[in-house]
Amino acid sequence: MKQILFIALFFTLLFTSCSQENKKELHISTNSWIGYAPLFYAKEKGYLDKLNIELITNISLAEAANIYDIGKAEIVTTTQHEYYSLKNSGHDIIPVILLDRSNGGDMVLSNKNINTLIHAKKIYAYLEIDSINAEILQDFLKRYNISEKKMVFINKDQSQIESLQPQDDKNMLVVTYVPYNIKLKKSGFKELASTKKMSTIMVIDALCTNESTLKNNKERLHQLKAVIDRSIQELQADKRASYNLVKRYLENMSYGDYIDSLELIKWINKPSQKLLKRIEPMGYEAKQLIQ
Amino acid sequence: MKNISIKLFTIIVMLMLLTSGGYLFYKFYADSKNVTESLLEENIQVNLLNMKYFLDKNLKENNIDQLVAYLDNRVHSNSIIDDIHILDNNKKLLYATDRDDYALHKGIQCLPISKIINSDIFQQECYSFSVKLFDDLTPYYYQTNIYLNRAYLDSLLKDKIIKYLTLFIVNFFILMVILWITINKLIVNPLEQLRQFAYYSTKVPKQFLIQELESIRYSLDLTFKRLKEEQKELFNLSTKDPLSGLYNRLSLVEKINWLISKSKRSDAQFALLFLDLDNFKNINDSRGHEFGDKVLQHVSQVLISSVRDNDIVSRLGGDEFVIVLPDIEDNDAILEVIHRIREALNIPVVFDNYKYHVTCSIGITIYPKDGRDVTELLKNSDIAMYKSKDLGKNNFHFFTERLNDEIQEKIKIQRVMVSALEEGNFKLFYQPKVDIVSNKIVGCEGLIRLIDPIVGLIPPDRFIHIAEENNFIIPLGEWIIEEGARQLKTWESTPLKDLKLSINVSGVQFKDSNLLSTLENAISTIDKNKFEIELTESVLMTDFDEKLEIIDKFKALGLRLSLDDFGTGYSSLSYLKKIPFDTLKIDKSFIDDLENTKDQSFVNMIVTIADELNLEVVAEGVENKKQLKYLKSMKCEQYQGYLCSRPLPANEFESLFLERECP
Numbered sequence: 014m015k016q017i018l019f020i021a022l023f024f025t026l027l028f029t030s031c032s033q034e035n036k037k038e039l040h041i042s043t044n045s046w047i048g049y050a051p052l053f054y055a056k057e058k059g060y061l062d063k064l065n066i067e068l069i070t071n072i073s074l075a076e077a078a079n080i081y082d083i084g085k086a087e088i089v090t091t092t093q094h095e096y097y098s099l100k101n102s103g104h105d106i107i108p109v110i111l112l113d114r115s116n117g118g119d120m121v122l123s124n125k126n127i128n129t130l131i132h133a134k135k136i137y138a139y140l141e142i143d144s145i146n147a148e149i150l151q152d153f154l155k156r157y158n159i160s161e162k163k164m165v166f167i168n169k170d171q172s173q174i175e176s177l178q179p180q181d182d183k184n185m186l187v188v189t190y191v192p193y194n195i196k197l198k199k200s201g202f203k204e205l206a207s208t209k210k211m212s213t214i215m216v217i218d219a220l221c222t223n224e225s226t227l228k229n230n231k232e233r234l235h236q237l238k239a240v241i242d243r244s245i246q247e248l249q250a251d252k253r254a255s256y257n258l259v260k261r262y263l264e265n266m267s268y269g270d271y272i273d274s275l276e277l278i279k280w281i282n283k284p285s286q287k288l289l290k291r292i293e294p295m296g297y298e299a300k301q302l303i304q
Numbered sequence: 305m306k307n308i309s310i311k312l313f314t315i316i317v318m319l320m321l322l323t324s325g326g327y328l329f330y331k332f333y334a335d336s337k338n339v340t341e342s343l344l345e346e347n348i349q350v351n352l353l354n355m356k357y358f359l360d361k362n363l364k365e366n367n368i369d370q371l372v373a374y375l376d377n378r379v380h381s382n383s384i385i386d387d388i389h390i391l392d393n394n395k396k397l398l399y400a401t402d403r404d405d406y407a408l409h410k411g412i413q414c415l416p417i418s419k420i421i422n423s424d425i426f427q428q429e430c431y432s433f434s435v436k437l438f439d440d441l442t443p444y445y446y447q448t449n450i451y452l453n454r455a456y457l458d459s460l461l462k463d464k465i466i467k468y469l470t471l472f473i474v475n476f477f478i479l480m481v482i483l484w485i486t487i488n489k490l491i492v493n494p495l496e497q498l499r500q501f502a503y504y505s506t507k508v509p510k511q512f513l514i515q516e517l518e519s520i521r522y523s524l525d526l527t528f529k530r531l532k533e534e535q536k537e538l539f540n541l542s543t544k545d546p547l548s549g550l551y552n553r554l555s556l557v558e559k560i561n562w563l564i565s566k567s568k569r570s571d572a573q574f575a576l577l578f579l580d581l582d583n584f585k586n587i588n589d590s591r592g593h594e595f596g597d598k599v600l601q602h603v604s605q606v607l608i609s610s611v612r613d614n615d616i617v618s619r620l621g622g623d624e625f626v627i628v629l630p631d632i633e634d635n636d637a638i639l640e641v642i643h644r645i646r647e648a649l650n651i652p653v654v655f656d657n658y659k660y661h662v663t664c665s666i667g668i669t670i671y672p673k674d675g676r677d678v679t680e681l682l683k684n685s686d687i688a689m690y691k692s693k694d695l696g697k698n699n700f701h702f703f704t705e706r707l708n709d710e711i712q713e714k715i716k717i718q719r720v721m722v723s724a725l726e727e728g729n730f731k732l733f734y735q736p737k738v739d740i741v742s743n744k745i746v747g748c749e750g751l752i753r754l755i756d757p758i759v760g761l762i763p764p765d766r767f768i769h770i771a772e773e774n775n776f777i778i779p780l781g782e783w784i785i786e787e788g789a790r791q792l793k794t795w796e797s798t799p800l801k802d803l804k805l806s807i808n809v810s811g812v813q814f815k816d817s818n819l820l821s822t823l824e825n826a827i828s829t830i831d832k833n834k835f836e837i838e839l840t841e842s843v844l845m846t847d848f849d850e851k852l853e854i855i856d857k858f859k860a861l862g863l864r865l866s867l868d869d870f871g872t873g874y875s876s877l878s879y880l881k882k883i884p885f886d887t888l889k890i891d892k893s894f895i896d897d898l899e900n901t902k903d904q905s906f907v908n909m910i911v912t913i914a915d916e917l918n919l920e921v922v923a924e925g926v927e928n929k930k931q932l933k934y935l936k937s938m939k940c941e942q943y944q945g946y947l948c949s950r951p952l953p954a955n956e957f958e959s960l961f962l963e964r965e966c967p
Contacts, residue, residue: 082417083353083420101443147441161441
């Protein structure tokens with residue numbers, strides 16, 4: 014009789030203990046940036062599903078940061094701008110996986126040449142103020158010694174900026190990035206500077222998370238890093254195939270634009286020591302990064 | 305292993321169910337709470353996201369007044385949000401929805417909205433997010449605090465707790481009650497009924513719903529029924545006679561003992577009828593045992609139908625039956641029963657086309673007069689029954705003390721005879737046969753005498769008929785033959801060598817298949833012509849043809865034959881015709897009244913017949929000279945009687961022969 018009771022108790026405990034929660038879903042808040050193509054690729058290939066990681070795509074990085082800010086996502090793709098903004102607003106945010114650095118992907122366009130702008134009394138700058146655009150513009154103004162006082166800053170989303178048309182009676186500066194640059198260039202804006210040539214600024218794209226998520230999902234984040242590495246490798250190995258998978262995340266850009274866009278970034282998922290050393294003062298500490 | 309009751313087991317199971325049920329309900333509640341929490345979080349997140357987006361786009365330094373309407377609306381349209389505070393980068397309150405009492409939330413710590421997922425919304429009072437503003441390209445931050453409507457959230461949680469707790473308790477209580485009642489009704493009670501049934505095997509439980517229990521109930525019922533049948537069969541086997549269905553001896557003894565106890569208390573008397581079928585052995589021998597069994601069954605039915613319901617009818621064995629009639633006040637009731645039995649038996653029965661008349665002899669004893677215990681009553685009724693058989697069968701006889709004395713005497717004589725033969729207490733005495741003309745002893749008759757060392761001489765009329773009844777006459781007869789032959793042999797070398805010796809042979813001895821060989825062996829060394837067999841007419845009266853065959857063989861052996869007690873029977877002359885006798889012995893009854901002319905004529909006639917048939921003639925029982933004179937005048941050849949001598953032992957007889965002549 015005792016054995017029967019013990020068996021019954023055992024099964025009762027087993028039954029009750031079986032109902033533990035599954036591995037909790039993680040969310041990555043991101044936007045349509047060519048540098049985040051490995052995430053889109055991994056999503057389409059099902060690599061993220063296996064890790065129970067979901068993508069939340071947004072129009073801009075600012076929105077992506079907002080999603081992270083209100084706690085709808087545990088991981089967010091950032092440039093150093095969003096990283097600093099979130100950190101300054103009180104988040105214990107940590108960069109954990111390096112993705113790419115902009116190598117021409119962020120740029121300053123204008124309807125005028127640089128000399129006209131240097132001598133202009135008033136310049137209208139179109140940008141997402143709460144984005145890396147601001148850092149790029151500041152670096153550009155500093156480089157060409159253009160005072161901020163003659164600047165009129167117009168804060169717009171890139172989707173709005175994309176529709177701008179050059180106006181001859183205005184000195185217009187547009188800070189944008191791939192793929193929004195394509196349409197702007199087609200509209201007549203010329204590139205004055207880009208991250209390819211701007212040696213004083215480096216735009217780093219990375220996945221950031223908070224300490225709690227890092228602590229509780231260390232293993233999964235390492236697996237995510239491995240997935241990203243694999244995706245970058247596969248993405249480079251068969252660009253046509255990767256294009257077909259990720260194009261809908263990149264506003265359905267053409268294959269040619271896709272290839273061109275890839276040229277405007279450099280993958281830093283496997284960073285050199287030199288790079289790590291350079292970005293460490295920017296808050297990207299090597300010991301925190303998953304390599 | 306220590307066992308537990310089903311009730312205790314049920315309680316344990318119920319406790320386990322309570323535990324697991326409680327856990328399940330807790331999980332259900334927790335899941336439900338989590339879902340609610342998720343929905344609330346979602347709601348808050350979406351609201352805050354919209355608000356943050358709105359503020360990001362619209363909030364400028366010193367334009368808060370333009371946003372008041374929007375913010376108020378957000379709070380009033382959302383039951384989760386109780387209040388919103390917006391603080392500038394110097395922590396100065398720019399906006400509060402509840403502007404009358406904005407200090408209400410003082411001291412409340414606000415959790416960054418990004419941590420909402422890991423927080424317990426039902427414990428949290430405030431979430432915050434920052435709104436980024438720019439001075440040209442330089443950012444600065446305002447803080448927005450969202451205070452939750454605790455009363456609303458608490459009511460949600462409280463409602464859930466009450467709802468789930470009520471649901472759980474009521475459901476569990478109902479379930480437990482149903483379970484308890486069901487187990488009691490369907491398992492515990494049936495098991496208790498089965499236990500009682502198995503223990504007492506009296507009331508058969510009604511059909512059970514549970515198949516396994518029903519199967520046990522059915523099997524038990526079946527087994528008990530079979531056991532009862534077997535018990536009944538065993539009881540019948542032990543108490544009833546299988547052939548007749550009547551009580552057997554064991555049962556009869558038990559019932560009589562019970563009746564004796566009862567009668568002792570009530571001073572009542574009862575009768576015991578011992579009934580034995582007449583000549584039943586002949587039926588078995590001639591028609592077979594199967595036929596005999598049918599007769600016994602028929603008699604059993606007759607007896608059963610002839611007695612009252614409370615009378616006891618039993619078969620002791622063979623053709624012996626006992627009927628006990630309780631509460632008998634007088635002999636009339638007994639005679640009435642006997643009358644009914646005899647009347648019913650009087651109707652012939654036909655089995656296998658063979659008609660058979662059943663008669664029986666009945667011995668009757670009355671308790672307590674004729675016996676105070678079973679053994680005595682049975683013994684005495686048996687005695688009475690034998691007496692009725694002696695009286696000619698198809699009769700009945702009440703037991704009496706005289707009858708008892710007779711039986712006791714018979715038993716005593718039987719015992720004495722058996723030991724006498726073993727111990728040599730039987731003696732052959734010799735009574736001389738005297739030639740009437742020469743007065744010389746010419747022969748003798750060997751007569752058996754029993755001389756018991758304790759009782760003394762026992763005359764033949766006390767034991768011969770008993771020896772004949774129980775066939776003891778056969779070994780005794782053999783001894784007489786051998787002793788007579790031995791004596792003749794002894795006398796061969798003495799002056800008595802010419803004497804003839806006669807011995808008596810009983811009718812019973814003819815049943816002895818060894819009779820002829822015994823005779824042949826005995827006379828093998830003597831002169832056979834001197835050895836004579838005396839046969840009485842009574843011997844010849846039954847089974848004459850069979851006996852004649854044997855008698856012829858006697859003759860063939862060379863023996864002499866003598867017809868004893870001649871004249872007393874009905875067919876004396878016919879015997880003389882059929883049997884080659886050598887001697888006629890005139891019965892003593894004729895000699896006793898020889899002075900009577902009528903008897904003289906008879907004797908004279910017998911002597912004449914013997915003379916005519918060339919037979920020797922011997923007159924028996926001659927006791928005086930007058931009788932001898934008559935006999936002499938009738939030319940009777942020999943006499944035998946006390947005139948010469950009583951029967952004498954061999955040595956005295958020899959002396960008589962040698963020392964003197966008889967008159």
